[in-house]
Amino acid sequence: MSEYKIPEKGIDKALLLEQLKTYGSDDKDWKNGKVWSLVYHLDDEHSDFMKTVYTSYFSENGLNPVAFKSLKRFEHETVRMTLDMLHGGTKSVGNMTSGGTGSITIAIKCYRDYFLSKRKLIKGVYKFIQPEMILPASAHPAFRKAAQYFGVKVVEAPLDKNFRVDVKAVKRLINLNTMLIVGSAPCYPYGVIDPIEDLGKLAKRRNIPLHVDACVGGFILPFVEALGYPIPAFDFRVEGVTSMSADIHKYGYAAKGASLILYRSMDIMKHQFFIDESWCGGIYISPSLQGTKPGGAIASAWAALKAIGREGYMTNAKLLMELTQSMVDGINAIDGLEVMGHPEVCLIGFRSSDKRKVNIFVIGDLMEKKGWHIDRQQNPNSLHISLNPTHEFATEEYLKDLKDCVAHAKAHPELKNEGDAAMYGMVAKIPLRGMIKKELMSLMEEMYGPEGKMPDNETQDEKNDIVSKLARTYIEWAEKLESIFSK
Ligand SMILES: Cc1ncc(COP(=O)(O)O)c(C=O)c1O
Known part of the structure; x- marks a missing residue:
């Protein structure tokens, strides 16, 4: 018997609206510029107009x-x-x-x-x-x-x-x-x-x-x-x-x-x-x-x-290019980080400029603890931001937090063995990508299975479990390969 059933009688709409609000309160805070992808928001007035249209x-x-x-x-x-x-x-x-x-x-x-x-x-x-x-x-x-x-x-x-x-x-x-x-x-x-x-x-x-x-x-x-x-x-x-x-x-x-x-x-x-x-x-x-x-x-x-017009798009582009420049300069000014290539518009990838001192995924974990939603990249390991007008007043705080996180990561090298950093670090090291794909396939089966598991609900212990499971499989494969090639 499923705990989810279409209600016999329709539920009061005011109550449903309240529930929508409650469930949404757990979502990432994109309105205050904490999310660097997924949402493209010009301003509230434009969004209200779009909703009417x-x-x-x-x-x-x-x-x-x-x-x-x-x-x-x-x-x-x-x-x-x-x-x-x-x-x-x-x-x-x-x-x-x-x-x-x-x-x-x-x-x-x-x-x-x-x-x-x-x-x-x-x-x-x-x-x-x-x-x-x-x-x-x-x-x-x-x-x-x-x-x-x-x-x-x-x-x-x-x-x-x-x-x-x-x-x-x-x-x-x-x-x-x-x-x-x-x-x-x-x-x-x-x-x-x-x-x-x-x-x-x-x-x-x-x-x-x-x-x-x-x-x-x-x-x-x-x-x-x-x-x-x-x-x-x-x-x-x-x-x-x-x-x-x-x-x-x-x-x-x-x-x-x-x-x-x-x-x-x-x-x-x-x-x-x-x-x-x-x-x-x-x-x-x-x-x-x-x-x-x-x-x-x-x-x-x-x-x-029609509503924004060329003039509106130009004003917005100008703001985003100025924000991009200040982010690129700000990131490059932090000892241990570097922007990758020369972004031509408002999407930026950045990584560690000295992997012995700064693990970029540790920075990701620490920034997340400060409330930022972080997009991690691989090949090479890096973090990503794409700018929006919602970030106009968030870039300064982001750069300050980034600087603090880099200082903290330098002082605590052990952090690379914990949390998401350990998991992403392990994932990045595994040369046999089929293994990763297999793990991700099971994750998807769980996400879209009857329980509808949320991928980020894992406890720290569960995350550590994934890391050790990946490490074990990795070692097993390496041993198998070694025995084949040594014959
Ligand atoms: C360069 C590029 N192409 C394609 C896509 C896919 O767009 P969508 O998520 O709307 O399917 C994206 C999304 O970010 C993108 O950046």
């Missing part, structure tokens, strides 16, 4: 543009305004999706089918050949997810010393099965833009499509550039770029559930489309992954662009 199209469904011409209009105008900003040209096209992952996933399906369509004559043979895409090591995992879903092989290209993709390596990785090259503008982990112009030249010369992932940068880079910052060309002005993803629910400040997938022309985009002309429920057409499409998200995207 969203609810005014709360029930309408973008699935059928004939029924809801308003939504078709909002989507079309949002696509056109964005393509104008990203220099798409008159033949460029696109549509709205549910988010960055939605845009990237449908693009991968589209390029796979485009690639196969060009090889029609040898389709029989091609059944046995897997299309490949060349991905910078820093590209968002949505690409790998899509590759897994759609049977595409990922070929990873390494980064250079500035954390941008190494174009020479990309060139070496191209073969007859390459269906796509990817670049990010910018990549999430380090906020740097891949050399899109060089990738564009290469892609054009080899007649291979190039997708630029501007999910996080699409609605800020154009304004940073307009402010006079030296932003290298990253959009459709680069000839070889055939498509872009840009999330309006990030720095476009629309409601969540709004992103754009954009193409230079319909020649490629048409491979996205799905048509079932024979379904007994009637003819069904769909441009991308979603069936039902929330009207509120589409209306909010349109209204955000």
Whole structure:
């Protein structure tokens, strides 16, 4: 018998609203700038406006543009305004999706089918050949997810010393099965833009499509550039770029559930489309992954662009660039820390500049104890922040806390054997990634199992248990390998 049942009679709505508030009180405090990702918030006034817009199209469904011409209009105008900003040209096209992952996933399906369509004559043979895409090591995992879903092989290209993709390596990785090259503008982990112009030249010369992932940068880079910052060309002005993803629910400040997938022309985009002309429920057409499409998200995207306007986006971009500079300078000024590469916009990765003295994951643990929500990165181990207007008054406190934590970590080297630092440290050391994947798979099975376990509910003892279990498995594997190779 489940303890969760739909109540026999509806519960009083005031009580439910109260419960929603109570349960939310345990969430991270993003409003005071304690969270450095996940939420993109311009200001309360704009958010209230977005909520009004969203609810005014709360029930309408973008699935059928004939029924809801308003939504078709909002989507079309949002696509056109964005393509104008990203220099798409008159033949460029696109549509709205549910988010960055939605845009990237449908693009991968589209390029796979485009690639196969060009090889029609040898389709029989091609059944046995897997299309490949060349991905910078820093590209968002949505690409790998899509590759897994759609049977595409990922070929990873390494980064250079500035954390941008190494174009020479990309060139070496191209073969007859390459269906796509990817670049990010910018990549999430380090906020740097891949050399899109060089990738564009290469892609054009080899007649291979190039997708630029501007999910996080699409609605800020154009304004940073307009402010006079030296932003290298990253959009459709680069000839070889055939498509872009840009999330309006990030720095476009629309409601969540709004992103754009954009193409230079319909020649490629048409491979996205799905048509079932024979379904007994009637003819069904769909441009991308979603069936039902929330009207509120589409209306909010349109209204955000119109309400904020270029001037508003520029003002916001200016603030974020100033905050970025003060964070980069502030972090680099702390003895023992260094910013990775040179972030071109407001995403920053930073690490220990002296691993013997400062363990970056200990800093993460100590900062968390001070109430900050910390995003940890690996390969190499580092911490991450992405700035928002909510951080305007939080950066000073963050830098002060960071400095104190570094001093504390230097004085207490034993901390690296405790808490999350020990767990992440162990995870980072294990060369056999399959082991980690297996552990994570069990974690997911527990999270989504009947108990719905929360991953961060582990006690310190449980965390230590995980560390020793990983260590034991690691040692067992090392011994097995040693015995194989010593034979
Ligand atoms: C560069 C980049 N691409 C794609 C995504 C995925 O976006 P979403 O979380 O909206 O699916 C993100 C998210 O942060 C991102 O930073």
